[in-house]
Amino acid sequence: MQKRMNWSLWIGAFLVLLLLIVGVIGPYVAPYELDFQEKLRNEVVGGKTVIISPPLPPSDEHAFGTDKWGYDMLTLLLHGAPYTVFVTLAIALVRLVIGMGIGLYIGVQDKPQRWWLAIENAWSYMPIFIPVYFLLKGVSINPLMPTSTLVALFIGVVAVLGAPSVASSIRQKTEQIKETQYVLAATSLGAGREQIIFRHIVPHLKEQLIIILVTEMVAIMTLMGLLGMFDLFVGGTKMTMDPVLYHSITHEWAGLLGSYRGFVYSNYTWIFLTPLVAFVWAIGSFTLLAKGLREKFEQTYHRTPFI
Amino acid sequence: MSYVKQLLGMFFLVIAVCGGPFMLYTVKEEIVFAPENVVVHTVYLIQQIAGGSLGTYYLGENERSIAEDIVPFAISTFELLFSSVLIAVVASLVFGLFLQRFRIVRHLQKGMNLFATIPDFILILVSILAAIGFYKMTNIRIITLSPTSDSANSWFPMTLLAIGPTIFLMKVISLKYTQIGGEDYIKTALAKGMGVWHVLIHHVYKNIKPFLLADLKKTIAITVANLFIVEYLLNVVGLTRFIFSKSGAYQFNAAVMGLLGIIFLSILVYLLIRVILYLFERAVVYK
Numbered sequence: 215m216q217k218r219m220n221w222s223l224w225i226g227a228f229l230v231l232l233l234l235i236v237g238v239i240g241p242y243v244a245p246y247e248l249d250f251q252e253k254l255r256n257e258v259v260g261g262k263t264v265i266i267s268p269p270l271p272p273s274d275e276h277a278f279g280t281d282k283w284g285y286d287m288l289t290l291l292l293h294g295a296p297y298t299v300f301v302t303l304a305i306a307l308v309r310l311v312i313g314m315g316i317g318l319y320i321g322v323q324d325k326p327q328r329w330w331l332a333i334e335n336a337w338s339y340m341p342i343f344i345p346v347y348f349l350l351k352g353v354s355i356n357p358l359m360p361t362s363t364l365v366a367l368f369i370g371v372v373a374v375l376g377a378p379s380v381a382s383s384i385r386q387k388t389e390q391i392k393e394t395q396y397v398l399a400a401t402s403l404g405a406g407r408e409q410i411i412f413r414h415i416v417p418h419l420k421e422q423l424i425i426i427l428v429t430e431m432v433a434i435m436t437l438m439g440l441l442g443m444f445d446l447f448v449g450g451t452k453m454t455m456d457p458v459l460y461h462s463i464t465h466e467w468a469g470l471l472g473s474y475r476g477f478v479y480s481n482y483t484w485i486f487l488t489p490l491v492a493f494v495w496a497i498g499s500f501t502l503l504a505k506g507l508r509e510k511f512e513q514t515y516h517r518t519p520f521i
Numbered sequence: 522m523s524y525v526k527q528l529l530g531m532f533f534l535v536i537a538v539c540g541g542p543f544m545l546y547t548v549k550e551e552i553v554f555a556p557e558n559v560v561v562h563t564v565y566l567i568q569q570i571a572g573g574s575l576g577t578y579y580l581g582e583n584e585r586s587i588a589e590d591i592v593p594f595a596i597s598t599f600e601l602l603f604s605s606v607l608i609a610v611v612a613s614l615v616f617g618l619f620l621q622r623f624r625i626v627r628h629l630q631k632g633m634n635l636f637a638t639i640p641d642f643i644l645i646l647v648s649i650l651a652a653i654g655f656y657k658m659t660n661i662r663i664i665t666l667s668p669t670s671d672s673a674n675s676w677f678p679m680t681l682l683a684i685g686p687t688i689f690l691m692k693v694i695s696l697k698y699t700q701i702g703g704e705d706y707i708k709t710a711l712a713k714g715m716g717v718w719h720v721l722i723h724h725v726y727k728n729i730k731p732f733l734l735a736d737l738k739k740t741i742a743i744t745v746a747n748l749f750i751v752e753y754l755l756n757v758v759g760l761t762r763f764i765f766s767k768s769g770a771y772q773f774n775a776a777v778m779g780l781l782g783i784i785f786l787s788i789l790v791y792l793l794i795r796v797i798l799y800l801f802e803r804a805v806v807y808k
Binding site: 336338339340341343344345347348349350351352353357358359363367432435436439440443444475478479483486490493494497498501502505520 | 530534538539540541542543544545546547548551552638639640642643646647649650653702703707708711738739741742745746749750753754765771776780
């Protein structure tokens with residue numbers, strides 16, 4: 215068979231790498247301080263006095279413009295990047311660990327565990343952002359706690375609530391592998407449960423686990439975006455009462471997108487488009503990576519239809 | 522009996538979810554986890570229901586009765602939900618199954634898959650942007666955000682809501698199509714000289730149907746998740762009003778009623794789609 219270049223994999227991997235780099239160095243390369251604000255000022259342009267007031271459109275000074283309150287968009291994005299990338303990664307990892315623990319344990323049982331299947335089934339129809347929204351609403355808006363606690367809480371809640379779906383796919387795969395001949399052979403040779411899990415099942419799950427990790431990251435970013443639409447941001451929401459406005463404390467990308475979504479109706483669309491593009495880049499690169507990985511692993515099982 | 526059990530389970534799940542803000546809150550920089558608070562509110566809710574009222578909620582400054590508003594809200598949510606799921610099912614059956622063998626449709630699907638890389642809520646946001654741009658250029662209005670306006674239209678939110686489930690279901694069906702298309706019985710049927718449409722209806726469709734039904738629930742779940750976004754962002758007056766208040770305090774009664782309403786609507790939509798599929802089979806497959 216002619217081998218084709220797996221574009222999704224390479225482009226996805228490159229974009230993800232870029233994202234990780236931005237996540238690490240972002241706050242250090244930001245052009246302005248986080249609290250730098252463009253104020254209303256008069257400037258003489260060609261002999262005439264012009265009032266310059268934020269929001270400023272994209273220019274040499276502000277590559278992506280400023281928001282309505284005069285904050286530099288690029289600076290906000292770069293400061294938010296670590297949260298976007300590493301909170302997502304942390305949640306995905308915790309989910310994977312919990313899911314592996316439950317999935318492997320339930321999967322190797324001799325009888326199907328009905329109570330767990332019932333939970334899995336019921337939970338799969340629940341849009342996760344609803345329980346997360348309601349659980350965190352009381353804590354996250356005008357928080358009294360430090361941001362780090364809130365981020366940790368967010369990671370914990372989202373990881374635990376999302377774990378059943380990860381556990382489900384690991385369990386199904388485990389059950390498939392458990393039925394194979396070589397596991398039967400190992401059992402008849404006297405292999406214990408741990409031996410079977412670690413010597414036979416986990417090595418076969420490796421590819422699957424990588425795919426699950428990346429797909430979960432996409433799902434988690436989507437979730438953060440959805441929560442942002444309802445003004446619940448990672449690391450807390452600052453709510454001002456008069457007028458009612460919501461600001462992201464960490465400037466995490468999904469949060470910026472959520473808090474600036476109102477500008478979609480204004481003439482200052484860059485305020486809305488900048489976080490949108492950043493967020494789509496983040497989510498798109500992981501989706502591409504997941505697609506590329508899946509294609510790479512699935513090539514072996516490819517079938518062509520007759521009609 | 523098991524249905525009653527499931528309904529009761531659903532009721533308590535909704536209570537548990539809506540009780541979130543009472544369960545987890547902060548007092549002086551400390552997180553308090555107090556699930557018992559939910560019980561108090563639940564008892565109050567059940568008392569109100571037993572008293573023949575569903576309680577009241579605040580819409581802006583006005584206190585309104587839930588019972589009065591829930592029916593018109595539910596009807597508009599139902600219209601949105603049902604038509605979107607129907608669009609998704611019909612489109613994915615037509616393009617994922619019956620027309621899949623044409624190259625142009627497969628290219629269309631590739632385009633859709635590319636589209637699907639972007640999460641649904643971003644597609645919704647971008648299409649709002651596109652609709653505004655379109656209006657600025659051509660003066661043709663496709664989006665109306667004021668729900669009381671005369672030109673309020675329902676097809677725009679409907680189409681937006683249909684995007685997510687259609688992408689999902691079409692992917693599932695065309696994947697299954699590829700798998701089933703490679704089976705030996707298809708080869709046999711074709712070798713015997715049966716027509717392509719005959720094979721599609723009697724061999725492929727019948728074998729895809731279990732997967733379609735299994736994923737129908739998931740499709741509806743995806744539609745419901747997007748429903749909140751569409752109703753919230755496009756100002757559709759529906760059950761989402763009860764659940765997410767745009768400003769103001771959290772309202773337990775309204776949220777419980779809204780979520781329960783949406784669950785019942787999704788069950789209704791599921792049953793209706795099953796009926797439509799049954800009629801389709803009676804008319805086309807087993808005529």
